[in-house]
Amino acid sequence: MEYPITFTLNGVKRSVSVPADRYLLEQLREMGCKSVKRGCETSGCGLCTVWMDGKPVLSCTVLAVRADGHQITTLEGLQPEAKILGGYLADEGGEQCGYCAPGLMMTLLAMEREYPDRAPTEAEIRHYLEGNLCRCSGYESHIRAAVAYFQDKREVK
Ligand code: FES
Ligand code: FES
Missing domain, CATH: 3.10.20.30 (Beta-grasp domain)
Incomplete structure (x- = not known):
């Protein structure tokens, strides 16, 4: 049916x-x-x-x-933002095989909208990403990339 x-x-x-x-x-x-x-x-x-x-x-x-x-x-509908965030992941060595990257980026870009006035803390980022698994990494590169991305985005606002 x-x-x-x-x-x-x-x-x-x-x-x-x-x-x-x-x-x-x-x-x-x-x-x-x-x-x-x-x-x-x-x-x-x-x-x-x-x-x-x-x-x-x-x-x-x-x-x-x-x-x-x-x-x-x-992610196809968020290309300009995805390109910028993807650059941060690449800079921190977080791209690796890349299979988890779209889901990770969708979560981080949603998180960005939940923190319009300040950059989230590292602890908040770790909490928010709890449901996004990666088979390649220990997540440290992802976290470094997210922290840098949010800090830079807030500084230019
Ligand atoms: S494929 Fe949907 S949560 Fe794993
Ligand atoms: S980078 Fe390979 S699964 Fe995350």
């Missing part, structure tokens, strides 16, 4: 028909959003993080039909 849904994907209204049991992860990849990665598929790794109405959700466990009427954002 398929259901018609309409949602906004990266600023563009899209209407599609989706099977009742399809997850958003699958739907977004089929619609060309290859930044959305598949990892555990059990809400445990953060690789599939996208935004629903500006808040991070794990697309591997959100049914596609739930996107109906909502705004969905993937």
